[in-house]
Amino acid sequence: MMNIHFFKFASFLYLFGTLAYLAYIFFLKGALSKIAVTIVSIGFASHTLALLTRYVEAGHTPVTNLHESLSFFAWMIIGILLMANLKYKVKVLGSFLTPIALTLMLFAFALPKEIFPLAPVLKSFWHPFHVIFAFLGNAIFTLTFCCGVMYLIQEHQLKSKKMGAITKRLPPLNLLDDLSYQSLKFGFPLLTLGIITGAVWAEYAWGRYWNWDPKETWSLITWLFYAALLHQRLTVGWRGRKAAMMAIVGFLAVLFTFLGVNLLLPGLHTYSNW
Amino acid sequence: MELLVVGLNHNTAPIKIRECLAFPEDKIEDALYKVHILPSVKESMIVSTCNRVEVYAATRETEKAIHDLKDFLSQYHGISLKEFEKSLYTHVGEEAVRHIFRVASSLDSMVLGEPQILGQIKEAYDFSQQVKTSGLILHRLLHRAFHVAKRVRTETKIAISAVSVSSVAVELAEKIFGTLKKKTVLLIGAGEMCELASRYLVSGGVEKILVTNRTYERAVSLAQEFRGEAIPFEDIAQGLKKTDIVISAANSAQYLIGHDQMTKTMKDRKQKPIFFIDIADPRDIEPKVGDIENVYLYNIDDLQKVANENIKDREKEAQRAEAIVQDEVVKFVNWYRSLDVTPTIVALRKKFEEIRKKELEKTLSLHPNLSDKEKKSLEALTSAIINKILHTPITLLKQTNEEAMADLYLDALHALFGLPEKSLETFLEKFEEAEEKEETHLENAL
The missing domain is CATH 1.20.120 (Four Helix Bundle (Hemerythrin (Met), subunit A))
Structure with a gap:
């Protein structure tokens, strides 16, 4: 061990x-x-x-x-x-x-x-790719989330004209926004790859690309959410506070997809319950 | 040797007197020579900034040196002593040490914690080194002063926040934009504040300056001054699309920039953040503009409030800095008191050690059959005896703070044990070598 x-x-x-x-x-x-x-x-x-x-x-x-x-x-x-x-x-x-x-x-x-013997359904060429892409995307969205939180705090400080201990400790707004955007640009394709490899694997394991089980549904919701954020940033020039708030909500969706679904909604992904 | 400082600063002398007594940079070497040839002064250094003029010296004749230095100031500048003597302060010994430590740490500055003074002191010290008017004592004193300044800077937050309106503005801009490089500033109207703030921003890296004024000719002449670009007053709305920072000082009767207009402009800007500094009275920018997303609006009072709070913080930090200074003053004074007694202690130890070695050799040659172990215990025994005997007198010497008492003890020791003439200078030379290591280390640290 x-x-x-x-x-x-x-x-x-x-x-x-x-x-x-x-x-x-x-x-x-x-x-x-x-x-x-x-x-x-x-x-x-x-x-x-x-x-x-x-x-x-x-x-x-x-x-x-x-x-x-x-x-x-x-x-x-x-x-x-x-x-x-x-x-x-x-x-x-x-x-x-x-x-x-x-x-x-x-x-x-x-x-x-403990290490359990692998469930037959998980024995797949696609499994490692699916989890690596999905988790790497999630980890990058965690970074986006943190930038969002810092941005909102810093923005509140500057708008309310308080230049104190908090302002000093947090990075400049533009830097946070930039980092948030960059991480979104990396995280989103990875999440996409995670879902695609998952679908391919589902085709092998269950015979269908998409089964509408809660995990899949919530992944799709998360994906749509980040797609919307990326779209707004690219076209309308959304940035700053709105983008930060969306990054935070997006991360809540990530957490729910990852943990909430496992614990609350039964479905095909149940092997990852415990 | 005694340390002393004679000088005046922004607290004791009006600017007129300070100006009269200041030493221009190109005259400092000459002035240092003139101080150096005073017989009462062994080492010297001159600090001259727009807020202070000070002469630091090491001397053996304190009273005479003070008198000579005052005369020097008066003669050099051709002003009678009467005119400025009231403004002069004199610090001797421990107080002089504390003074330079406080000055170097910017605790004695007009703007508490301002960083320039340390550089100015370093410059003054460099001058005194070039013309070799500073010796071991000032050498050590200044290096300790730099060390104290560094401690104060790193261990307290005295210099961490901006305390002038202009520097607060720059700090805010940096908190919004990160770097100011490639940023554009738009100046609306003119005025001292406007100028000052834009200078700060330019030194912070701002790339482009747009200038506008009610009369276009004035805008053009201002633009020349800032090496910027003039735009007509009617084109402010256009200007707002391509600038990042706006400093407005037009004192307009109506708002120049309103909420609705700005909301529209933000769309054109693709929501790129913009920072307004409204220093006009009455205001040029509608206060509601500050509610728009990605717009940051500060007026002069907001900036002043931030600056005032930072000043209060600095005053709190200054108290902690004073404790550091006190700590370092004690260390330095102990060192330089020990200068008087150390040569004697060294000589005393040397004398006893010589006797011990000689006698030990005699005994050993009489008993050639002694084992190594026995030789070693003889060695240990004799050393222990010497150390025990010397312990009390040496401790007493080191602990005597009173100079007269110390001199008495020193004379007695020299007479009783026939020690060689006490020579501080030869001792200092040796000492200097040993110190060099530490100093290069200190310099690296700075």
């Missing part, structure tokens, strides 16, 4: 990384953000090993139950954070993303962690 050890170690480091990031946003000391990045990077490496060892131990892509999905989602989020750190100098991003990843890890931690 090497993978569990790596998983626990990663969770542990994410906890400290989150604390360092929160300390950073509070004290605004550059050293703290460097410490945080280092801790989270080591945590990410350990998490990667956890997934690899689990892959070897299970013999299939380890995204087949809720524990694995949550862990995979968190891994993707941290990966996106580390990548965004390379390109954008928005250090406070970590203060928003790591708590989300940590929460996912804690839920994953509490769930049964």
Whole structure:
């Protein structure tokens, strides 16, 4: 059970990384953000090993139950954070993303962690592609969500003419809007690919491309939502507050598709309940 | 050696006197030479900015040096001492150390926490180094001052927020647009504030300036001044489509820019954000414009309010900075007090050590059969005896703060143990070598 050890170690480091990031946003000391990045990077490496060892131990892509999905989602989020750190100098991003990843890890931690033999329906060439695309899209939308939250707070501060501790800690509006737009442009095609590969796989597994089970329906709703946001941005020049609010609502749809459907609505995707 | 500073600043002297006593940059070297040839002054440095004129010196004759420096100021500038003596302050010893630390950390500045002063002090120090009027004491003092300034800057938030209306405007613009590069500013009307704010924005990287005025000729001449582009007053609406920041100072009787017009303009702009700074009285821009999405409207009072709050913050931070200064003053004063006693302590230790070595060698040559272990315990025994004997006098020397007492002890030690003449200079030379390492380290840190 090497993978569990790596998983626990990663969770542990994410906890400290989150604390360092929160300390950073509070004290605004550059050293703290460097410490945080280092801790989270080591945590990410350990998490990667956890997934690899689990892959070897299970013999299939380890995204087949809720524990694995949550862990995979968190891994993707941290990966996106580390990548965004390379390109954008928005250090406070970590203060928003790591708590989300940590929460996912804690839920994953509490769930049964045993490896079960793969359900026959999941044995497919398409399965790994489907989950990787879908989760990568979701992880990027998490980033879009955080940008949206930061944007709304910052915009409120500037509109109400308060230039205080909060304004100082959050990035400029244009940067947030840009990052939000860029992430949308990356996230949307990935979500699309996730749905397409899912449909192809469904054709193999169930004999139909589209079954209108709740997971599929909600994915479609989420997809339409982001499509609308992207469309508005490209054509009407929607930006700023409206776009930020839509990014937040869109992420709620993502969460519902991912968790709500599993827990509340029965359907073909039920193997990922626990 | 005693440190002292003679000078005046914006608190003690009116601008007229400050101007009279200021040293232009090209005269500082010459002035430093003139200070340096005063026999009472060993080391010196001159700080001259528009808010302060100060001469720092290290001396052995404090009273005489103060007198000489005052005379120097008067003679150099050809003003009788009577005219400015009331404005002068003199700080000696610990107070002088505290003064330079506070000045370098911008705690003594007119605008608390303003960053220029540190650069000015560095410049003054560079001058004194070029003409070699600063020696070890000022050397060390200034490096500590830079260190203190750095601590204050990093450990307190004294310089973190903008405190002038113009800098608040720039800070806001940066919080909206991120970088100001490739941004366009539209100036409506003219005035000092307008000019100041646009200068700040240009230094912040703004690329293009559009200028408009009721009379087109005036707009053209203003545009030349800012190296911008003049547009007719009627074309403001057109201008609004291609600018990011608007500074309005037209004092128009009616609103120049209204809510409905701006809502339409925002559509044409594809909702690109725009930042209005209304410094006119009465206002040029309808306040409701600020409710439009992606429009940020600040008037002069809003900016002033932000600036005032930041000033209050700085004053709070200044108290924490004073604690840092105090901490560093104590450290420095301990160091420079120890300058008087350290050569004696070194000489005393050397003397005892020589005796110990000699006697130990004698004993060892008498007993050639001693084992290594026995030799070692003899070594340890003799060292321990010396250390025990010297412990009390050395501690006493280091702890004596009173100069007269310290001198008494020093003289007694030199007489009783026949120590070589106490020579601070030779000691300092050696000391300087050892210090160099730390200094390069400090410089790197800065």
